[in-house]
Amino acid sequence: SYVLTQPPSVSVAPGKTARITCGGNNIGSKSVHWYQQKPGQAPVLVIYYDSDRPSGIPERFSGSNSGNTATLTISRVEAGDEADYYCQVWDSSSCVFGTGTKVTVL
């Protein structure tokens, strides 16, 4: 089965840039979606189809996907960005979530 690997944690200072990677075999050939989940809340879609932002999601959130790695980038990080982030793809009519990354704002 298809596996998506994320770093368990990323720490970033306010105002700096956070990059969260999602590794998978030839993931560049798939569409990647990203979710933000704050404690006690349901996930929220922040990036879809690699790099599109849903309405209401700040432009500070961006995505890219190539080769074996997809990346979610959060620019000008704010305290409110502290959350768990998950990548997700569809593989052979099955949904796969990444292992999740906890973003800590220092």
Added chain:
Amino acid sequence: QVTLRESGPALVKPTQTLTLTCTFSGFSLSTSGMCVSWIRQPPGKALEWLALIDWDDDKYYSTSLKTRLTISKDTSKNQVVLTMTNMDPVDTATYYCARTPWGDDDIGGMDVWGKGTTVTVSS
């Protein structure tokens, strides 16, 4: 405004069958390209996809749980039902349903989620 709400028992005993209902509004599951997914999250752990049903009544299941899951829809009631048999304490989790629309070429992200319902499996 699109909303989804999960409902079902908060506590089930081991070996019992769990039935969860997702009641939604703001969209129709009879619309071409529309789907609803079920996802769960054990305490402190990652998201796990369970099943998806589409507008054409096609159904897709997690490979590891396929033998225990059944997903169905009632378009007239705007509901999607998930049953999971032979429940075990490891199935303790928050269960979510989410709208999952198709894009131009392939299925997209889960763009609206319910708040989730917590299910504990214990005798």
